[in-house]
Amino acid sequence: MDSLTQIALGAAVGEATLGRKVGNKAILWGAIAGALPDLDIVASPLLDSISRISWHRGYSHSLMFALLFSPILGWLIYKTYKKKEATWRDWSLLGFWAIFTHIVLDCFTNYGTQVFLPFSDYRVACNNIFIIDPLYTVPILICIIVVLFIDRTSRKRRLLNAIGLGLSSFYILLTLIFKFYAGTQFEHSLREQGITYQRYLTNPTPFNSILWRAVAESDEGYWIGYYSLFDRSRQISFQFIERNEELIKPIEDERAVKMLKWFSDGYYVITNHHGLIKFNDLRFGEFAVSEEEAQFPQNFGMSKARNFRYVFTFVLLNGSENDENDISILREGFSLKNRDAVLKQLLQRIGGV
Template structure:
């Protein structure tokens, strides 16, 4: 999830664990702990794109990381804070750290919660930024901060915020299941034979859902809004995996395919190869658009070394996507 959401979650968890003892300091340290796992993003400055993608939401988003570092942070804070309970501080950091990857596990990218096992947990029920999850949570956290440490309202407001956010997260599973039923029904009605289907919410909401459907030669992309009155249509995108040629044996290419869970297409434009990660969809909703959110130029140097160079996205792309989404959410 986005940084603000993780700060709010960490702060609320910190308050729940130690707010009655240290007041707003529990919120402060919970917020700090809630951001720590995402420090792995700095790996992109020291390694190649594929390695950075593999590292992201890896070790720092695991149970192992929370167990190892919670007592370290707890000990450091207990050394200089007036409240000296090492166990209590460690408990605060553990819960603020572990809830971060648990929440991230609900997004499309997922987390390696069980690192070092090579398992990425991704429920794909919520987009990385969802105002319906974050804003009510934030409001009740702010109300909590303005209450006295021993006030019953403090515990009440924080509890309401945690309850609403958790209930909404649970609701996203129900919404995903309902959307999946609609996609599967449409595929059956249109007599489409498919191998696998993968769905996820579109940006900023859980009303409009996107589907990737794998067939033998192509991927079908479709969308469904709970306000739709017409049937679901699917756009076909050829896999073009054969365009990789011998590159399919390259270790970095294999890692990239594993990272995208096999959901990818290849385009050849002006003798240049581009790798499209289908899991995050398109930057617009135009028919047969090739403007994928995550599109990489496959650069092969004179020595045969392979590098994936992410194609830049512009503010114009984002603005166009928001306009398209708003219109599409309202139904077809």
Template sequence: MDSFTQVLLGIATAEVIAGRQLKNKTFLYGAVLGTIPDLDVVVGMFMDPVSGVAIHRGLSHSLFFFVCLSPVLGWLIAKLERGKITLQRSIILAFFGLFTHVILDAFTSWGTQILWPLPDRFALKTIFVIDPLYSIPLLISLIYVYRTRLDLLRKKYVFRGLIISSCYLILASGIKLFALNKFENALKNQGINYTEIIVKPTAFNTILWNANIKTKEGYLLADYSLLDSKPISFTLYKNNEEAGKQINKSENFKKLVAISEGWHIVSRHKNSIYFNDLRFGLLNDNPDQPQFAFSYEFIEKSDGSFEVIEVPKAKRDGKLLLQKLWKRLQGN
């Protein structure tokens, strides 16, 4: 999830565990603990684009990291708040302040390597990385907590925010299953054979959903809104095998294949070769020259190796995408 939401969840977690002991200092410690796992983004800024993406939500989002770091952070909190909180409670605060960050991230499309160094990512794909309907209840509840001194009222407010936001996660999971059923029925009714399907929400909502479908011919992409009244339509995107052969020996290509978990196509536009991650949708609707939200350009150097750069996204692209999503969300 976005950093602001993770800060809110970190504060709420700290308040549940140590609100009676630390009062409003839970806002400081919760914000720090909710932010720490995402510091891998800062590390990635000093790496090449592919390696920077590869480490995101890896080691820093793992149980191994939390188990090793929690005693250190717990000792530091207990030292700073001597006499207010025990070492045991401080360690519990540190662990769950970190762990709830990962639990929330697991509901998104990118997922997390909770069991690092194992490569598998856990991704429920039920919520977009920014969703106001999850964040706002937490924000409102924490405003009340901050303005309140009575312990019972603080508990009441923070639990109310956590319950509402958690119920929204459950609701989103149910809506995803409903959307998945719609996609599967549409594929069956249209006689389309496929080997795998993933379904995930579009930006900022749980009304409009995307599906990626793997077939022998290539990948089908489709969307479904809860407000739709017409059948779902599918668009085929094929992999450019010739272009793929040119870059398939590159280490960066192998890394990107692992990152995309196989959900990718290679395309060529003019003299450039692109690796496109299919899981995060399109910026346009042109199957002949698709522009994906996450795309990497392979630039051949004089020695035959390839330099890889992430294709930049202009503000205009984001604005057009949001306009398209808003229109599509209202039904087909």
């Protein structure tokens, strides 16, 4: 999730863990601990282009990190204050729960979190909440801000913080229910249209949990469709995109290609753009491209499109930092030139248009 959400969650968890003993100090250190796992990006410039892919949401997002680092953090906080309102163990528990809840929350997004490192590089991704969702963040944020101004011994303070955490947790539960329901609609529509597939994923579109996107994998490519919980019709329009596996057949054993396949969980398409071979991760969405390639209108399944650009695209390049015969990767930047139009389309599709 985004940094603001993780800071707010960490602050609320800190308050729930130790607020009665130390007051706003618990909120401060909970917020700091809640943000710590995402500081893994600081080391990214020191890594090669391939290693960066597995580094983010890697060791700093593992249960092992939470267990090993929280006592160190707890000791540092304990030594910071001359007045010992809380013990080393108290501060360690605060650090653990703030880091642990950060990890758990990230598991609900579609990026993938390597919770079980160093024993397994399996990436947990429930795909039920977008990385920025105001309906999750706002209740926690409002409640924790108000809590700052209430006496630490007040029952109202604990109750208000519990309400914020409770509402946001309930919303997570709702997104799981919505995801299950949307999945049944996608399965029904795929079956009705006679589309055969091996597996599929569903994830929410930006900033909401009403409009869902499905990517169903077949032998040669993927069927992509959108469904809003407010859609009047159960008939979902799917569009087929070829995988184009043959474009990377000669280099399929390269470290870069293997890493990208692992990162994308096997949901990818390969494109050749003016001689550049691009690896496109389908999990993060696609944008329709006009014939002039001047704009990126995201139609959210509102109409058919011939060409797409993808939110996560990696260019495969000949030569690496260590060996000119290796394959390296370059993350292609992405920006929208017509954000207002995209937002309008998103709101329309959320509403079932």
